[in-house]
Amino acid sequence: MKNIALEVENLSKQYRLGQVGTGTLSHDLNRWWHKIRGKDDPYLRIGESNDRTTSGVSDYVWALRDINFKIEQGDAVGIIGRNGAGKSTLLKLLSKVTKPSTGNIKVKGRIASLLEVGTGFHPEMTGRENIFLNGAILGMTRREIARKFDEIVDFAGVERYIDTPVKRYSSGMYVRLAFAVAAHLESEILIVDEVLAVGDAEFxxxxxxxxxxxxxxxxRTVLFVSHNMASVKTLCNTGILMNNGTLQEQGSVNRILDLYVSFSTNSNSKFLYKEDVNKAAQVLDIRILNSKMNMTNEFSHLEDIYFDIKVELRKHINARVNLSVLDKYDNVIFIQRKNITYGVNVFSGMLKGNVLVPNTYKFAVALDNxxxxxxxxxxxxxxxxxxxxGNELSLNGDTENGIIVSPILWNT
Amino acid sequence: MEDSKHLSEAENWTEVIEPHSSLLSLNLKEVWRYRDLLLLLVKRDFVTYFKQTILGPIWFFVNPIFTTIMYTFVFGNLAGLSTDGAPQVAFYLSGIVMWNYFSNSLNQTANVFTTNANIFGKVYFPRLIMPLAVVTSNLMQFAIQFLLFIAVVIYYSYIGKLHPNLWVLMTPILIVLMAGFALGLGMIFSSMTTKYKDMTMLLTFGVQLFMYATPVIYPVSAMNEKYRDIILLNPLTAIIECFRYGFLGVGDFNSGMLIYSIVFISIMLIIGTLVFNKVQKSFMDTI
Known part of the structure; x- marks a missing residue:
């Protein structure tokens, strides 16, 4: 059996929502009153799961709830999940930035966390001074940094500017230097948040x-949080899928990525519109489904995307439905039109996979005469x-891949 | 079998992160491991303080010189407060140099969580390093102002108006006491400012008033019996009086007062460290 480098048991973290400050004193007094009588914190009992889309009753939410997992030494673990799934909170607890509400984390070896590159960088100081300060903040001793100094400068490729204040650096150089320091940490466990979103493709x-x-x-053991599934796939061998503050699944990275894609939250993939009888024609519902007819809004680039659009025509007039797909900047990628007849019409269709490149898109529907x-x-x-x-495009590490998958057939 | 394996594994953990930790788990060993960070933070303050200023460290002289001139004029000449017979310039300067160090350290320590929220939110290191760096960095300003004071003392001794004695050797201890008090009190306040921002307002205002409860612009001997006992409760009183007694050869001072200060400040420092240590683990949620 391999060594366990990190073990998390019943880990939970509760946050208070809303105006922190109002009522703080009264809650504190109440807590204190429970504590001196030897009772549990009264506010730890309440609280609900962290679902942003539904508004809750209580001011307290569980950002994490009863997380249990073990990580073996030498594993590279990708932590994935939607925004608000609790990934960052988990990293914060692991890196000791804040303490858990319940449960514990057991660690073998030093943890270094990289929740942000360049923490503590001072713009007025030179690259050299910042390497030392940032390294020390991340837990290195001066001797360790001095030993790795040349390697760091070399990795960042900023040798010429090393005695220039970092405020004169281009943003790319700044990030490279900052990452270079962090990449040379000598800890047994490295925790990395999404810090690669900056910098050019080569870097x-x-x-x-x-x-x-x-x-x-x-x-060494690496825990890596990213929304870039391609980098998770190339870097990690195992994965953890988080959802609404709970751990959904732990397993091999391929299985976790598949799960993430097929994992559906119904609230996001179904769009039901309120009936308005004053409108002569109205869009009632848009549903986006995968090949198993489960509603979802996450698809892998090879998957076919199915949709049902329900519209109602309430008068005997000429009308048609205009279905378009827009990119995230609201540029129309294509439009298709169909005539509608009196009454309720359902248009079901399929958008072929491997046509649009990985990105965020949306359906827009208009009814007109x-x-x-x-x-x-x-x-x-x-x-x-x-x-x-993980596809051919992502392996190049480029951020800009256009909109459609290249239709070119190469002769040579 | 299963149990014994579990047990042997359990002993191997380098660290266990738990929601509740004992009030006394200070982990000073860890603070020591990060001593390089302390030095580098002090160096940062030193390097960045004067970047892009033309006069550089001269600015540290400007404050005490002008304050001394103002005090000499207002309290010395207009109000006619006693200086125990010492030259007014030397008397006020001695108070200002000491007081500046204390008030700067206190204010900055008290705001240590707020000013460093960004760093604290991103990376862990023993938080105690930050207040320690504050009081150490402020020593640099103190040292420069202290040189100014020494120059003034030498001048007045040369013309025979001052007679420094061996108590000047106490100065390092007095500075440590001063730093300890600023640190202890500052850490107690810092812990409160994370949740209740009102404390910052209270502190800025309170420090200003506290100066008048400390013999900065007047000697203890000038106090009448009624207020004298109150002034003597202030642990800074003995420190400043001892400082003046050594350099200026004037003042009401005995070693009993100093021992009181040492005890008071030690207790303050212990309470401050414990409170700070407790708050540092979860302050990110409230700030």
Whole structure:
């Protein structure tokens, strides 16, 4: 059996919502009153799961609830989940930035966390001074930093500017220097939040390579949070899927990525619009489904995307439905039109996989009588993400991949 | 079998992070391991303080010189307060140099969580390093102002108006006491400012008033019996009086007062450290 590097038991974290400050004193007094009588914190009993989309009754929410997992030494673990799933909170607890509400974390070896690159960088100080200060903040001693200094400067590629204040650096140089310091930490466990979103493609690749070395070559444990599924796939061998503050699944990275894509939250993939009888024609519902007819809004780039659009025409007039797909900047990628008949119409269709490149898109539906009147427009809902779970484009590490998958057939 | 394996594993953990920890788990060993960080933070303050200023460290002289001139004029000449017979310039300067160090350290220590929230929210290191860095960095300003004071003392001794004695050797201890008091009191306040921002307002205002409860602009001997006992309760009184007794050769001072200060400040420092240590673990949630 391999060594366990990190063990998390019944870990929970509770946060208070709303105006922190009002009522703080009274809650504190109440807590204190329970405490001196030897009772539990009264506010730990209440609280609900952290679902942003539904408004709750209580002021207290559980950002994390009863998390249990073990991580073996030398594993590279990708932690994935939607925004608000509790990934960052988990990292904060692991890196001791804040303490858990209940449960515990057991660690073998030193933990270094990289929740942000360049923490403590001072713009007025030179690159050299900042390397030392930042390194010390991250837990290195001066001797360790001095020993690795040349390597750090070399990795960052800023040798010429090393005695220039970092405020004169380009933002790319700044990030490279900051990451270089962090990449040379000598801890047994490295925790990395999404810090690679900055920097150019070449440097991102270099960072991923460096982190790969850290886990594969040096036998250190890496915990990596990212929304970039491609980098999770290249870097990690196991994964943890989080949802609404709970741990959904732990397993091999491929299984976790598949789960993430097929994992559906119904609230986001179904768009039901309130009936308004004053409208001559109205969009009633848009549903986005996967091939198993489960509602979802996350698709892998190869998956076919199914949709049902329900519209109602309430008068005997000429009308048609305009279905378009927009990119995240609201550019229309294509439009398709169909005539509608009196009564309720359901248009079901399929958008072929491997056409749109991984990104966020949305369906927009408009009902009109061409050149006469527009009856209804719905473009706020119908959003779906095509998630990169590792394809030819993502391997290049480029951030800009256009909109459609290249239709070119190469002769040579 | 299963149990014994579990047990042997349990002993191997380097660290266990738990919601509740004992009030006394200070982990000073860890603070020591981060001593390089303390030095580098002090260096940062030193390097960045004067960047892009033309006069540089001269600015540290400006404050005490002008304050001394104002005090000499207002309290010395207009109000005619006693200086125990010492030259007014030397008397006020001695008070100002000491007081500046204390008040700067106190104010900055008290706001240590707020000013460093960004760093504290991103990376862990023993939080105690920050207040320690504050009082150490302020020593640099103190040292420069102290040189000014020494120059003044030498001048007045040369013309025979001052007679420093061996009590000047106490100065390092007095500075440590001063730092300890600022640190202890500051840490207690810092713990409260994370939740209740009102404390910051109270402190800024309170420090200003506290100066008048400390013999900065007057000697203890000038107090009448009624107020004298109150002034003597202030642990800073003995420190400043001892400082003056050594350099200026004037003042009401005995070693009993100093022992009182040492005891008082030690207790304050212990309470401050314990409170700070407790708050540092969860302050990120409330700030």
């Amino acid at each position: 991102q690749k270099k960072c991923l390579g460096k982190m790969g070395d850290v886990s594969k070559g040096e036998g 061409p050149g006469v009147e527009i009856y209804d427009i719905v473009d706020g809902g119908g959003q779906f993400n095509i998630v990169d779970i």
